[in-house]
Amino acid sequence: MERKLERKSNELVRKGYHAQKFTCPERTGFFPDLEECDLYYICSKGDYEQRLCPDGLVFDDSDPNKERCDIPANIDCGDRTVLQEPKPSPGCPRANGYYRHTDPLACDKFFNCVDGVPHELSCPPGLIYDDIASTCAWITDTNRKDCKKPRKDALEDGFVCPDDAIMGPDGRKLPHPTYPHPDDCQKFYICRNGVMPQKGSCSGGKVYNVDLLTCDDPANVPGW
Known part of the structure; x- marks a missing residue:
């Protein structure tokens, strides 16, 4: 009773x-x-x-x-620890929010769940999804023990060259593709022969242009 x-x-x-x-x-x-x-x-x-x-x-x-x-x-809920009963669906522990990918090896991918529908998103090169912050972060800044340790060819900040090829304006594969830095618009990464990562930096007040894959005047970079 x-x-x-x-x-x-x-x-x-x-x-x-x-x-x-x-x-x-x-x-x-x-x-x-x-x-x-x-x-x-x-x-x-x-x-x-x-x-x-x-x-x-x-x-x-x-x-x-x-x-x-x-x-x-x-949001800091403080002492408000009670939550409504979850409404899970495949890929979504709850109907809305950001959640880790169902593939345990896909540390650089995550789901944005909207009304129970998962939308797959990818982190910038070198970053993985962080459960606590619900965003992408360097592998050294997260507590995700399920993710692989940084590769030997990774930079100290965790960046590794992506496997996907980058095509140039002529439609050919770039031999030394570049990638934007996630935090600093004046910095970028260079992948020598597509596999060996190096750091790069724009000079003369220029910033990295994601569309042109090179340094450019800030006036030509959207959002600057």
Whole structure:
């Protein structure tokens, strides 16, 4: 009997019945639940309406004037540790968010799940997907022990030459392809004979142009 009551109590909590205890801190605004990180309330003239973020996202309580849900990596839930029941699908532990690839060897790939549909994305050359930050990072900056150790031909920051060939403007394979640095627009990588990585740097105030695969004036580089 006690177990049945406990299960019933947990079910009521998941359905949001603990919202009956909620009191609007202010007459108007968006406010978090005290226990559940993806549950929040819309207060208007002292009355409230309960809302739930899409599965996989949590409520951003940094500004009571904004209604916003985001991935957990961007939000500090603090003591709000409870989450709604997950709605998993193939490739997606939850319906929304960023998750590691289902192939354990594909450390440089990950899924962006949107409404339960996984969209495969790739990290820039030399980076792998980091679970905690939900973004790409150098292998030396992550705690992923499942990924391979840096290869002998890798640079100290973890960059290795990709296996895919880079084609030049004439449609031919480039013998010494270049790749952008993920953090510094003035730096890039050179793969000698396509396999040996070296560091490169633009001089004279120029930056690396991803479209032209060479250094260029900043005025010609989109987003600079």
